[in-house]
Amino acid sequence: MLVAFAMSVPLAAAVSFGVCTRLYRTSGRFGFERTKFTSDKTRK
């Protein structure tokens, strides 16, 4: 059990870090990713 626990620490850390940073990115501020090329009127 101890070996299983020790070996799964990096995976648990990755999951936890992934979830928390994704939530952190959308908290405090939102909508700051710029949208480009959505209008038919704008063409390259």
Place this chain on the structure above:
Amino acid sequence: MTPESSIRDLFEECGDFQGSEYKSDKYYDAYLYECEECGAQDLVYENEEFSKCIYCGANAIFKRVIRAEKLQYMIPFKVSREEAEQKIRQKVRRSLFMPQESWRVESTGVKGIYIPYLISDLKIDTEYVVLNDKAPGTVMHGICEFENLAVDAVTPLSDLFSECIEPYDMSELGEFDERRLKGCYTYIPDVTIENAKAMLKNEALELFEDGVRRENRIKSKIQVETRGEAKFGEMKFAVLPAWFITYRYEGKPYTIFMNGQTGKMAGNIPFSKIRFIFFTVLTTVVALICSALLAYFVGNSMNDDGLRDIFYMAIALVGYVALFIELSEFLSWKSKFKNDEIEDAFVYRDNTKEGQ
């Protein structure tokens, strides 16, 4: 002194008051308010008993009535005030790390604003060089052509904010009608045509570079050079709609803006460190228990000790790789959106004081 009498007095004092006789097709009256705290000047179409500053949410005091020149075009609001308020509320409620006591929005909290824009068609002849890709140094030729490219024509408002709630659908541009400004905030455009042209050119080249990279699947940077002068079409002034709410929490201003045509939102909201730490600890504990139990039961179902060791090592390896990917992704995001830049988006910038 009532607001109405002060308006009259100030107009007479300024010498440009013509009261009810003042009729012009070129101008409309707008009420100028000045923020008590940050000094920003807010322009409202109608006189308001209580006005809040767009930038910091503090009280703004009525200063005088000014004559604002009518612009040529406008896009009216498509998103209603109720819809805007509902969407903002939903967005805020979903914010896990926001201190809930900070959110006090009254029914009149969301206000409309018409932002002046300069719009023009634009054509630029370009040469671009691909840097550090499969075929580095390749010189290519391209025509960069846009219809109805728009840049905001007000300097106190951060470009970062306006860019984030764009784009607007310019096919809905209609004639300017000042009656639609009723109850809304607005700005007087303060960008010269020459500056606007430079901004439009930069915007076009940036969008062009982005488009070239995307269509040709170029991951590296490209260097775009112009060949000859940019050709502009007719320069059109227009006001485009947005909803906004500004409020203060623990002395700090927070603002949320929404595109009044498409409903696209951008804003900053309070962040509770305590909530974040609590959630992080909780997630880590749950993830640790789940992954340890999974590894234990799957590992135990294996009869071969060697195979079990390989399985445990594989789990650890997958964990390290995932952690590395997540960390690099987070650091890349962090460098892209520096906190300072975002917070500055809503700070009043008095550009007239620069260089004095």
